[in-house]
Amino acid sequence: MTDRPAFGTEASSVAGAPTNLRPLTIGIIAIITCAAFEAMAVTTAMPAVVAELGGVSSYGLAFSMYLTASLLGTVIAGTWCDRAGARPALAVGMMLMIAGLLISGAAGAFWMVTAGRAVSGLGGGFMIVAVYVIIGGAYPQHRQPVIFGWLSAAWVLPSLLGPAVAGYLSEEITWRWVFLGVAPIVLGAFALVWPRTATLAPPEPGAGNRHDGRRRALTGLGLAGGVLAAQFAINRLAAQGVGDTPESVALVVLAVAGVAGAALTFPRLLPKGTVRLARGLPALSLPVGWSPQHSSEPKRFSR
Numbered sequence: 001m002t003d004r005p006a007f008g009t010e011a012s013s014v015a016g017a018p019t020n021l022r023p024l025t026i027g028i029i030a031i032i033t034c035a036a037f038e039a040m041a042v043t044t045a046m047p048a049v050v051a052e053l054g055g056v057s058s059y060g061l062a063f064s065m066y067l068t069a070s071l072l073g074t075v076i077a078g079t080w081c082d083r084a085g086a087r088p089a090l091a092v093g094m095m096l097m098i099a100g101l102l103i104s105g106a107a108g109a110f111w112m113v114t115a116g117r118a119v120s121g122l123g124g125g126f127m128i129v130a131v132y133v134i135i136g137g138a139y140p141q142h143r144q145p146v147i148f149g150w151l152s153a154a155w156v157l158p159s160l161l162g163p164a165v166a167g168y169l170s171e172e173i174t175w176r177w178v179f180l181g182v183a184p185i186v187l188g189a190f191a192l193v194w195p196r197t198a199t200l201a202p203p204e205p206g207a208g209n210r211h212d213g214r215r216r217a218l219t220g221l222g223l224a225g226g227v228l229a230a231q232f233a234i235n236r237l238a239a240q241g242v243g244d245t246p247e248s249v250a251l252v253v254l255a256v257a258g259v260a261g262a263a264l265t266f267p268r269l270l271p272k273g274t275v276r277l278a279r280g281l282p283a284l285s286l287p288v289g290w291s292p293q294h295s296s297e298p299k300r301f302s303r
Contacts, residue, residue, distance in 0.1 A: 041162020055110025073125020
């Protein structure tokens with residue numbers, strides 16, 4: 001019996017997969033770590049940003065804009081990867097994320113930080129989806145659970161260590177390096193991943209239905225738009241208070257419309273039956289556990 005080759009040097013059993021997986025793995029983990037850092041670890045840097053640039057009334061938007069834009073990027077990138085493979089979404093995501101980091105890091109006003117966060121979030125959504133597609137095409141099936149486990153750690157570590165790093169940079173150097181310092185890491189991770197995805201097999205003909213893809217993209221845009229409208233309106237109401245002025249009434253209407261729009265579009269982006277935890281994939285799509293009332297349902301996905 002021969003020993004199995006060490007991980008990272010074995011040839012993949014997937015057609016068109018690269019044979020050396022170690023650099024690819026490092027690059028993928030770095031991409032996810034950077035996205036997680038920007039999503040969570042900048043919390044401790046924002047007080048320093050506000051102290052220098054002002055913008056207390058828009059404080060919450062600096063956090064929510066990243067996640068909202070990332071949501072939109074995830075939906076669009078999923079459709080794009082189905083039609084063109086992971087490489088275009090990966091490249092565009094890298095450019096957007098770096099652009100957003102540079103905008104935030106060089107901001108002269110708080111609204112620029114918020115705008116940069118939105119651009120970074122959009123790029124992060126593109127890159128995360130591309131990474132998942134790359135894992136499915138480049139790694140043997142028996143290795144994929146290990147990679148996904150490492151990706152989970154890549155989300156956990158920034159939430160534990162990232163705030164301390166961001167706080168140190170903000171107090172000892174400058175908060176701008178919380179953004180500017182991440183950009184070279186994203187570029188380096190992209191340089192590791194990009195050449196090793198050139199030989200991945202393209203999507204099968206007909207894998208991405210153009211009509212369904214357009215519908216999903218529009219639905220994702222509606223969801224992101226609803227969430228953004230609700231966030232903006234609630235943020236403004238919290239800053240100025242609720243009154244009987246026309247502006248307050250308009251903001252309340254906008255908030256209600258945004259919440260309603262998000263509630264209507266969100267289920268359409270999930271497997272049918274997710275809302276009621278139908279048996280199978282729908283029951284696993286939300287972290288709410290298993291409901292016994294579905295134990296007798298047939299093995300099919302239904303709303």
